Amino acid sequence: MSHTILIAEDDKFLAETIAASLQDHGQETRIALNGEYAIEAMDLQQPAILLLDLLMPVVDGHGVLKHYKEKGYTFPVIMLSNLSDDVNKESCKEMGAKDYFIKSDMDEDDLWPIVEKYL
Amino acid sequence: MSNERKSLIASTGLRQFMFLASHGLRNPLTAIRWSCGRLEKVEEHSEEARVYLEEIAKNTTRLTRILGAIFLLSHLQDQLQPLKYEHLVLHDMLKKSLPKEESDKSILIDGDRTLALESDAEVLHSLFSCILMGCIVAFNGYEPKPIRVQLQGQSDTVSATFLAEAPLQLLRTTPPEKLHTWQGANQLVGGTTGLLLTLSRDLAIAMGGYLKLQEGDHSFTVSVTLPKTRS
Numbered sequence: 214m215s216h217t218i219l220i221a222e223d224d225k226f227l228a229e230t231i232a233a234s235l236q237d238h239g240q241e242t243r244i245a246l247n248g249e250y251a252i253e254a255m256d257l258q259q260p261a262i263l264l265l266d267l268l269m270p271v272v273d274g275h276g277v278l279k280h281y282k283e284k285g286y287t288f289p290v291i292m293l294s295n296l297s298d299d300v301n302k303e304s305c306k307e308m309g310a311k312d313y314f315i316k317s318d319m320d321e322d323d324l325w326p327i328v329e330k331y332l
Numbered sequence: 333m334s335n336e337r338k339s340l341i342a343s344t345g346l347r348q349f350m351f352l353a354s355h356g357l358r359n360p361l362t363a364i365r366w367s368c369g370r371l372e373k374v375e376e377h378s379e380e381a382r383v384y385l386e387e388i389a390k391n392t393t394r395l396t397r398i399l400g401a402i403f404l405l406s407h408l409q410d411q412l413q414p415l416k417y418e419h420l421v422l423h424d425m426l427k428k429s430l431p432k433e434e435s436d437k438s439i440l441i442d443g444d445r446t447l448a449l450e451s452d453a454e455v456l457h458s459l460f461s462c463i464l465m466g467c468i469v470a471f472n473g474y475e476p477k478p479i480r481v482q483l484q485g486q487s488d489t490v491s492a493t494f495l496a497e498a499p500l501q502l503l504r505t506t507p508p509e510k511l512h513t514w515q516g517a518n519q520l521v522g523g524t525t526g527l528l529l530t531l532s533r534d535l536a537i538a539m540g541g542y543l544k545l546q547e548g549d550h551s552f553t554v555s556v557t558l559p560k561t562r563s
Contacts, residue, residue, distance in 0.1 A: 224359070226387055230366045237373065268355070295358035317358035320369040 216261035216332055217241045221251035221277060222293070223269040227316070231264065231293075234321035235328065248272025252280050259288055262331055265310070267294040267301060278308035289331040349530070356398060356527025360391035367391075394465060401458045401531045408455065408538040415452040415539065417562050422447045422483050422492060429460035439464070443483030449490050450561045451539055459535040463494055463554055466528035485560070489541070493555040529554065 218240050222228040225246060232242040243260065245251035249271040255263065263281075267274035274292065281290060292305045292313040302313045311331060314323075367384040374380040407413035423445040430439055464479065480495040532554070533543040541558035 224363075226363060227366060230370055233370065234373075295355045295362060297354055297358075315358070317362040317365060320365050321373075322369065 215239050215241055217243060217258070218328065219243050219245060219251065219254055219260035219263045221245045221248065221254075221263060221269065221274070222266040223247055224266075231321070231324065234324060238325050238328075240328075248274065248277045251277050255281070255286065255288075256284070259286060261288060262328060263288060263290045264293050264328075265290055267292065267296055267305070275304070275308070278305060278310060282309050291327065291331060352527040352530055353402070357395065360394045360398075363391040364388050364395075397458070397461050397465065398527065398531070401462050401535065404455065404458050405531060405534050405538065409534075415455060415562070417450045418453060420449055420451055420453055420456060421445075422449065422490060425453070425456050426460055426464075426481060426492065429457050430464050438478040439481055440478045441481045441483060443481075444485055445483070447483045447485045447490055448560075449558055451558060455535055455539055456558075459532055459539070459556065460492075462528045462532040462535065463556065466532065466554070488560050489557050490560055491555055491557040493553050495551060495553050497551045532556065 218235055220228050220231050220235075220242055222231065222244070223246050225244075228244045228246065232244055235242050243254055245254045247269045251263070251265070251269075252272065254260075263277075265274050265277055269277075274294065278290065290310045292302075292310045293316050294301065294313070295316050297315050305313055312327065314327065364387075367387045371381060371384050374384070404413070408415075423441055426439060426441060480497075482493045482495070484491045484493070529543070529545065536543045536556050536558065539558055540562075541556060544555045544557075546553050546555070
């Protein structure tokens, strides 16, 4: 079954690579290259899942999560970041993120089972 | 200063650096790893495959230069490697420092193209590479724009100011870390530009100069000022 997955990632190449991987699994994807675009996208149409980077210009991942919490959204948010400190992990989960993964520790074969779990 | 305080500062500094380094090193690794994964899924010799191979090459160079800068800085700071002075022309050093894998990004250099200084070519090359890679990464995902560099000479110093027309990536750390606060900047600086700019700053200091970062409206400038002759 196809779902819409919103990818909030400022690295355009990585965003497109993640999108291509999810499309191979029959999913629709939307890309937001910064947190402001991510907020606009999720307000326009709530995705089935949000894959959210932390470090983004304009509005960062924390800012997106704050908006997500304020709006009372319930779709799953999965953090994909290369920041591995516990402070960020804990604060993201407190703001409603379901899970937190280190991008460089995974590849696309690791991503799909995670996404599938939360769909 | 007591030995305990020195030890605390050293371990705090190391922790801060490791925080930046882990992120700065992981980003190119991510691109390499994901590109390798996609290569297995796309047709060999296709345009898609070419793009992924280019990304692997670009990020391998990035990692090599970052690690090179880290080791160079370590040697300089431990005084294992003295500076080797020679006559260098800033304009020429800038052109050489842009990685060939980033050749789609151009550098527009204004100012005196004959501006020269006595300095260490390897260290200056590493310094400019780090700044250029940091500015280039800031463009990532946005419309590619040339990096503008303004060269200026004063009586005993030279400066190169890099203008990046992209917003700075923001990093909130709790509590705010001193390493992330730059002269003239009102916001915390981090992300993929953080490690590279931190290395640039420390390389500039090792050369007897300094680095300044200033934020504008959806842009930022990095200025490096160096002595014209050996001190």
